[in-house]
Amino acid sequence: MEKSQKINLAIFLAFIVFTIPLSYIMGSDFMGKQEKPWHMQGAVHEDSLSQEYLHKYKILDKVPVTLQVERSKEKRVLILIDAWGVPFDEQKLAKEFAIFKDVPHEYAIHKRLKNVTAHAEKVEFRTDSLDSLIVVDMLERIEPLLMIPGYKTMALTIHGSKYGSEEILQNILKEIAKLIKKFPDVQFIVQGAHRPILGTPKTRRQYYAHWVPVVIGNF
Template sequence: MNRLLYPLIASALITIVPFLLTFEKGQDIVRGLFGFEEFALLLLFVYVKNKLTKISFANKKEVPAFAGMTIVLGIVVAALFAVAWLDLQNLLAIKGWATGWYGVLPFVTCGLAVAMMWKVKPFSISAISFILFVALIAHLFAYNHYAAQPLAQFPVVDYMSRTAPKPVARDSLPESFKAKYFTTDSATITRGFIDSTRTNVLVLVESWGIPLDSNRFAGQLQIFDGIPMPAHGAHHRMYSRTRTAEREDLIYSVTRDSTGRRDTVFLPQVLRAQGVKTQFIYGGDSLVQMRNKYIRNVGFEETFFGISANSGVESRTDRESAALLDSLLGSAAAVSFGDSALRFIAWTTLDTKFPLPCFKDPYRIDVAAVDSVYTERLAGTLQLVADLAKRHPDVRFIVQGDHNPILSPLKFQEKFYKRWVPFVVLN
């Protein structure tokens, strides 16, 4: 029993003494009862010391083995001091204190621990492995039930976690961004900014997310300089899917009946009932994600899809879709008999869809090259929208990203906030 109790007490001595000597009234620091890594090293120390004592220094053939085991024993003791030092530094870092006289604590506690273990009988390597496994499982089990008081402390793991580079938080926008731009969690941007007295165009820009670099976003907005901009900013998507965005942005109201059944009314349905002509433009295949079905269901009476991808012909580019949109807006301006003057047109762009056409091999992708091509294509699409807004100043344009570039290479995805997309209202 002493073989197990002594290393537990010694490891507790190493990790608890610095904690108690740096304790301040009112502090709330979760601390383990013993150091797991110190416990493992102390068990190993006893095993190596026992092997060393069994080697006869007088026998010349055993001199290399004696020297080797002495070196191993020295490494174990040095590792014990190093772990105790890291444990102390973790405590001081929490408080922001300098090492000062606390630097002697690892040497004192480790010296006492080694002295305590000097007469302890060793376990075999297999027994040590089993003891450590049981100790780890016991710690995890107890921590899962009562996290306020863990059984073990892991100084090396804590040190690595504390000193490792911290990735930029991508789930929420920084306060500096919120102070400069309008931000909302609401998915009612289209409903909130639509103008029922004139023609409205909703543009969903493929893979347009909010970049971590705020200057990059500011540069994108500069494309719309000279155009009346009633509102611009960012809003949060619940799901990062184009098909979800195409429906989410068009929701007018959601109600539930007495049975709990959900009934969703979409903007195109409401506008169509008011005599507004509703049209949808997408340059890709209508069968992808069954877009041909759900677009009709949300209330679009006329759709303009590109060539089917199965035909081997390239999909319609954003420039070609913009030309089609321009002609539809032109025909709306020149009202003919039987045609409504007002229209609601939704256009989902395609040029920035991942994977980009020039990067087909997922195993050989240069992120810098992807960034360059994406930036160029996105700027081209936004410029097409800006040109349309200038050409049709009487038309309200609501421009949004459908989602951040979720299908791009991982390193490129990390340049954008998760599920935050821009929106710009023009005219």
């Protein structure tokens, strides 16, 4: 082996000998500087509701909402909203709920273990009579269908808020509140699908992992 190669090998071995033990000594400090994955941050409390939430709102367990809410009208509209979760900030949810203050309502928080919205109507809503249920693809199409006596249950999933935009979410909630007010003889169940999982990690960390808001309108 040439002299230069031996020198390079010796330098490499010395680097290995001195740096590996040092990494064990400094390991905790070094790793402590790395940001933990978002789903590990606040893992202790991200699924435990605050006392304010527990005392202020009706709490629904993981059973589908339609099985926990009694039908109060002949017609029922079920609306699942993408990326509407329960934030750690209680005032933020209170502001969203307040959009429905002018219609007869009940507020609740539901434990929904799924973090997806695709085909959610089949999972969440088809506990109603299948003979009288229709799945709608746009909010605007519900109103004319409410005029038809044949449909007793309508289900809709709204995807416009999937990226966690607060402005878009509030506009959607306002449109739904108007619809509820316009049809007082129809029961509405409006619930979130999951927290904003497509938003930034910072946004996701502001929400509980498996809790979503529920508004029961014209109950």
